[in-house]
Amino acid sequence: MLQQKKSGYRKNFSLSVAFIALISILFILSLFLAFNYSKKSIENEFVSEKVNVLEESIKPYNEFFQNEMPEVSYYNGFLDSATASKFVDTITNKFPFIAKVMFYDSEVKNIPVRDGMNAGHFSIGPKSIFQFGRTVKPDSVKLFSEADTRSFKVDDDFNGMALKLVRFIDKLDTTSVPTQEQLFTNFSVVLSNKITYLNIPRPEDLKVYKDMLQRRLNPAPVYQQDMLVFQLDPNKIKIINTRPLLYETIRIEPLTYDPIDTSDENIATEIALPGAFSDFKLYFISSKSYIKKEIFIYFLPIALVLLLVYGVLLLVAFLIYRNLNINSKMFKLQYDFVNNLTHEFKTPVSVIKIAGNNIKSASVLSAKEQQLYGKILDEEADKLNGLMNKLLAFTQIENKAIKLNQEEVNINDFIESTIESHTLKHPDFEITHEVVGFKTFTTDPVLLGSLFDNLAENAYKYSNPGNKKLNISAKLIKGVLVFRFTDKGIGIPSSELNNIFKKFFRIQNEYNQMGSVGLGLAFCKELVNFMQGEITVKSKVGAGTEFKIVLPYNS
Template sequence: MKAQKNLYRKNFSLITAFLVLITVSLVIAIVISYNLTAKYVENEFASKKIEVLDQTVKPYYDFFQLKIPEITSYQGFLDSASAANYSATVFKSYPFVRKVLFYDIQIGNPSSKKLANKQGISVKTVYQYKPKHGSVKGYKDSVWANDVDFKDMAMKLSNFISVADTSRLPTQDEIFRTFYNVTPDKISYLNIPRREDIRIYQSLLKKGDTKAFYKQNMLTFLLDAHQLKVKNTHPELYQQVTIQPVVYDPLDVEGDRKVTEAALTGAFSNFKLYFISTNQHLTKEIDRRFLPICAIVLLIYFFLVLISWLIYRNLNINLKVFKLQYDFINNFTHEFKTPVSVIKIAGSNLKGDAELSERQRRHYGKILDEEADKLNDLMNKLLSFTQLENRSITVKREEINLQQFVKGYIDTFKIKYPDFKLDFNIENVNKFYSDPVLLGSVFQNLMENAYKYSHPGKKELFINIKPEKRNIVFSFADKGIGMARYEQGDVFKKFYRIENQYNQNGSVGLGLAFCKELVNFMDGEIDVTSKLNVGSTFIVTLPLGH
């Protein structure tokens, strides 16, 4: 019988085509991933500038929303000294403020000769403050007494007082329109009067003979945008960020760099943030982000190749298994054909017409009996092979009297090996349910090993049996040659042999592997602790059974 040559045929063209397909897919995936990453970085270059802008102008917003309104808390009673202290805190926390003007304002009757305008609001004194060596330099400055900022704020305050509804608080919109004046590089602020103060001001601004005056405070902050600290929160995108005038537009824009900008707001509205990055800088960032994506794509590729190799290897294994099965069937068929042919010939002779002598009949009978035994032996081998392959052997649990069971094996080994010192101890257990044949095989192998792997004069074995929770533990402790720690995990592997003088002949490395298989088959565990030239202890743990 010949095996079919086309079964499990290796198609290298199909394998090559598959590898080419996934390789081309890999290249396409890498190209698409790189392009998408480059597009994503380009989009971020255009959008992340808002985050840089927000972080850069955050001190300005803190100054505008938190520090400036503190002036109102003085309720118009700031003087040159307190204004100087306040300016010092401003210069310390907000370096972009380069100068502070403090207007000491008085409000009274418009008909009074002491007032400089018909609105009833005039400047009594103007103080100018500048930072100098960690301190504040301040002096009177009459130049600013009638400047445009003061006139605009006086007009706003006068209009507000004339129409103010003192039954409610002013809205935020009213506060911003009246008490703030924001122009490029400059912020003017007038302290917000209380409602009762507004009622008084309304009466003062009416024509009358009252000569009372009330104080208000106005501060003007002159700013320098170039003193803002640029906080580049995305250096991977923006190589350089500078503050430039809105009209800034360099003529020497090179083609190997990217540029974008974002306008500042408020008093810095005449400036912008100018972002510059070279193409090499952005390419480096694209590569940095692409690397993990490329690694994932390559990992998928190698995973597919590995799967392909495993499938290919599995087909090869199937081919080998098929060949083994074929050879097995072929050999058994050959073994069957020989006795069958002999039986056929003997049977033909027996049923023939010729007369047979007694000697011939016995001869043919012997042939039939021998060939039948061969067939029976072959059938038993085939059955045993099937049982081992399918693990169809069952554990026959019986009640075992441990005292008699252990003593029987000890007596047998004492007769077999007179120099073998054996002893045992059984703690708190008398009966045990298990398969006596399988357990006996474990005992026999471990006791044989204890004798074989011990020096002459030290052939001793102590067997201790004790219950432990729902298990029973058999401990076989000898005083043999022991084994190194690194070898203790391998002694239960098939065909593993420890190289020593006791293993030169008569060992193929199956004894302990057979014990482990038996113990596992009985739902138990086996372990070993050993020390060189001291001895070994094999511990078998089995369920007590019922």
């Protein structure tokens, strides 16, 4: 059976090791795959997240183009130089990428103009031209005035917008009203680093403009139109790095920029800027060592989850291994218990049966034979009865099915009675005792007797012939009773001390080959617990064992 137990342990251990090896391999493989997944995800984000950086960085430009610039139309062409200057100061402070603004205070007439564009009977030309901006000197603000006698050539920005206005008017269907989107598109020109914007005329003004294009009106009308040219500096765009741990450096470069250094230590990507900045791009570059930090930040939570799962699986493996070992031990204990219990019952039953058969087969029994057989039957019946009572009492105590009887006990008389019963049974058993500090106390004498008997029997059984000695001491110490049972027996190995109070446990030695079911000390432990006490043991192999029992003192 011991060999089977060892084989069972080895099998359990091998299965556990195989399971741990398997989950360890899976754990390492999972970490490897998780790291590669994290690396691939970050590399993909390096390419995809540039859109978010672009959107955040270009927000001020979109706000200017969609909200601030159309405010010019609110003045309906009556924007003067002073108001234009304030408007420009406001937007240049708010949008640093606006370097300079050209302001054309223009008129639409039904008669030809000297400086500007004439198409049919429709004419548009500037009354005055101003430039505003942080870099414009005060003496350079005004560039042109109608009152100047010097000749002035209108620049391409004005002519291009004037031509676009003429074409729009020429194709205009006066029976329908153009949408705001159509008007905004036709009255703004977006070029590289430059936006030209003409205030949008009212629908009724557009109808008049169409008439002015076809014929001369009487009286000849004059309409005010304002045009602004916003010159932009892309290098003044504030770059918003939404992923600072991903992008080490972000620069604005010309669209044609191609770095000379193409080192494998760096990775780069780019995205073109929209609108007036379309000749430029955002250029993103990060070193691979810089990207690794982000990879590990991404990888760490995954690794922690995998580690947690791995830890849980290790715990499961440990619990399975422990339960298998416990089950194996329990099976052996139960097997030994049944074997030993069978032997304990079988021996007296066999003796009783033999004695009964001898009595039955004998024709005449002498008085001596009757006395002998009677003694044998009586002793074996006592053995059976004692064994049954021990099992029954153990079960009752364990399930708390009995009550503790309180009686006053004279400790000297009680110990001497115990000594007398055991020395009668074992004449070679030498028992001494001492009592200090008290004479009587209240307890259950039956349970205390069972406790003393079991410890005395153990002291006799596990001592070598010629050295079967036991000392019982009873002392009142600090309000509690301390009993010590000290023998000169074979002792208990230190590795077994934590197990001796377990049910069905037996130390493997020559004294336990037969006649023990492993209930004696477990029964003592249950008795002491039931009496609200504590039992401990000290032992040295070859020198002896001491059981110490502490019980509450009830005088």
